[in-house]
Amino acid sequence: MYQNPNVVRDERRVQIEVLDSETINVTLVDTLRNTSLESESLTYYYPLPGHADSIGLYVDARAEAFEVFSGKNRLERLFDQASKSMDARLLRLGATPFEKLLESRLLDLPPEQTMKLKLEWRMKADFVNDFHFSEIFLHDDIASKSFDLTFSITSDKSLWHFFTNLPQEGLMDRNQNQVVLLYSDTDFKPQQNLRFFWSHIEYPTLEYSSNGSVYYGHFQLWGPQKDIQELVLLIDTSGSMTGNPWIRTKEYVNFILERLDEKKVKVVFFDKTVRSYAADFRINNHDFRKGLIEHLHTMRPLAEGNLELALQSITDESWTVGVDNRAVLLITDQDEYVPVDFSELSAPVVSLGFTSKKESYLELLSYFSGGFYQRLFHAPPRLIEAEEFWDKWGQWRQGLVNSSISTREGEVEVLPEFFPGRSAQGTPVFVGRSFDMYSPSFASAAAFLPRIWAARRIGQILRSGDYEEESLTAIRSISRRYGVRNSLLVPGMAQADLRLALREITASQLLRIILELERATYAYSDFGGRFVGDMPFEYLSVDKVWQGGDFLGRAERDTLIGVHPFSEAHRALYVGFAPMLAQAFGMGDQVEFCTVFRCISVRYGYRKTPESSDRSFFVDYDPRHWANPYFARLIEEGVFEAEANGKIHPSRPVDRADFLKMLYRLGGKDGEVERTGGSQVFSDVVEENDFSEAVNYFAGAGVVKGYEDGTFRPYLGLTRAEAVKVLLAADGWKPTEKLNNSATEPINSSVFPDVTDWARPWVEEAYSRGIISGFEDGTFRPQEKLSRAAAAKLLVESLDSQ
DSSP states (O other): OOOOTTEEEEEEEEEEEEETTTEEEEEEEEEEEEOSSSOEEEOOEEEEETTOEEEEEEETTEEOOEEEEEHHHHHHHHHHHHHHHTOGGGGGGGOTTEEEEEEEOOEEEOTTOEEEEEEEEEEEOEEETTEEEEEEOOOSSOOEEEEEEEEEEEOSSOOOEEEEOOSSOOEEEEETTEEEEEEEEEEEOOSSOEEEEEESSSSOEEEEEETTEEEEEEEOOOOOBOOOOEEEEEEEOSGGGTTHHHHHHHHHHHHHHHHTTTOEEEEEEESSSEEESSSSOEEOOHHHHHHHHHHHHHOOOOSOOOHHHHHHHOOGGGOSSOGGGEEEEEEESOOSOOOOOGGGOSSOEEEEEOOOOSSOHHHHHHHHHTOOEEEOOSSOSSOTTHHHHHHHHHTOBOOEEGGGSOOOTTEEEOSOSEEOOOSSSOOOEEEEEEOOOOOSOOOGGGTHHHHHHHHHHHHHHHHHTOOSHHHHHHHHHHHHHHTOOSSSSOTTOOHHHHHHHHHHSOHHHHHHHHHHHHTOOOSOOOSSOEEETTEEEEEETTTTEEEETTHHHHOOGGGEEEEOTTSHHHHHHHHHSHHHHHHHHTTOSSEEEEOSSOEEEEOTTSBOSOOGGGGOOOTTOOTTOTTHHHHHHHHHTTSOOOOTTSOOOTTSBOBHHHHHHHHHHHHHHHTSSOOOOOOOOSTTOOTTSTTHHHHHHHHHTTSOOOOTTSOOOTTSBOBHHHHHHHHHHHTTOOGGGGOOSOTTSOSOOOSSTTOOSTTHHHHHHHHHTTSOOOOTTSOOOTTSBOBHHHHHHHHHHHHHHO
16 A cells, blocks of 8 residues: 555556465565656555565565564554554554555655556465465555456365455366466456455355354355256247348357257247247257258248247146256347246256347346356357357256255254356355354454345345335345345335335346345445445445444444544554454544444544543453453453453453453552562563563462462463462452361361362352352362453452452
């Protein structure tokens, strides 16, 4: 990214080479041009993954000096540069998964001259669930007059699945162990980063957490290749086929039948009537083809064509094989809407159409019947479409039924039951939704999953023809939440408007919309907004603010943080939680959006200084988790801190250092523990550690001890009994105050039957104070590791018991 309005980018070229699904070599070349009559200066910024190495920057083939920043220093530098230039786009460079920032020295570009910038680096592919994954930063809001991409992956393992979020399909060549993708575009302005997924697993699953739910994308190969044993050749002989179309028709009939040798074929002609070349199926051999071609040479197209009558004439009784082994091959120049119920067609229709229309009805007919479509030209010198058609025929697969996919417990099926057979290489995707909040991973890169689900779910509703109020509400809700937009679904549409639009839309237009929705394999949208993850943002031109699709429904006084752009409050949020907030903040100077727990409004006129409530900001918040009140309380008190990515990890064991750090802050806040530092006590606790002051203090107070080798082992997990002892010892309590009256009395009357050793007096004292309560089965489980959630509860209860 660079910031100079007088410098334009004429060309961007990206070359990505993946070796054995592990090592990725990336080369990015920008051709910049100075449009002014004076020399211009610019600084080049680019975000890189944390594991990127072998980095090189070249200007016109000359090695150029640069610096690489990481960690908090990188975020502070980005914020300072964004504030200085009043350009929020720079904040986007701090987004996940980019942990390094490359910054060139100041570059000079002479007037009306060009500069070629080349950046090279090497990195490792990430692994998300069952997929390898890579992401390349492109989302800089700078248009390129020309954009070219080359992606190649070669592996010694089978490459079963491959996805990219390019806005449209490029030219792709693939086989068992290799994928090569070429993509080119003009006036290219990316709306998000470039992402690639690939898997060596036949039936992988990809998981994505969003808005309190977990989505599962189940991927599987298409069904087996179509084995067409019987083919009805349906040929249009109406007057409009006269001339070049009829010459081409005869050429294509010969081409197709030569490649379907020995198949059973029936030839049917239609104009205003329907008639057969032969009453029954014939074996497609040399004699059959010779006789048919001679017959075609004697025919002259006449009269009007009745495609509806022709399709209806091919009934179930016409066939002797099952539906997976039959097909209708239609050759026609008719392309007007035909009121045919696709469910009543006895076989999938493969259409070869002489039409110049951009949106062909024949394509709809083919798709909804389970076939495919090939456009034909009227008079080229040779059959230039033949190779493309035959490639589609070779890749034509049987449809899939979702019931063949094993779903997880609690998962809800949300897609149509049947996928029509496809003619191009691809991967069908089933997306289920579960309301089981907690999941082992958070694949933010897989944000395309819910958006694909949303588009296909709306397509399913529209295909069903159920337009009751409940269905209309679902369509509008899904469309608004996931940014699904088309000629039917427009921003701000009221339910009455949608109902009216569905009444007035033509059948052909509706089928086109359903086709686009059900074919959705994209991560881009043409609705005029932008996306952060799966959340659509729209620009409110009156207020000059970018607003998330769920902001108005979720922003409340108790959960809303309002800050001034580029203020100290804004800086504190950005630097503290950059991986979660950077992309949304980078949309513009004014933005409003929600995370799982908090909503943020960055607008002029809001407060400029940070507040303690800003720290109550975590992304793995589950509104049903029992520890929520404890986490919220400790965060508000400044005792507990979420990680830099906003996560609290409630189920993760708390380590010794973290517990002491929280206890130290809790005591200092309450005035019970005097905050006095000490000298280094343990060899593995140094001054640079953020927990060193707490550990040294409690060691000096005799609350904790180290090990015989002089270490403290700060990252070792803490047991439940140890935590209780540390908590009470820090309060000054000693177990001698609660020892048994008789030295001979057996220790068997503990409150908890599983606490019978040194921990008993500590645990009983904590129980008597109401700090602990144990488990439902009456046990305390003293040797079990203390989770972060349990630690939060323990600290809050101890505070309230005083």
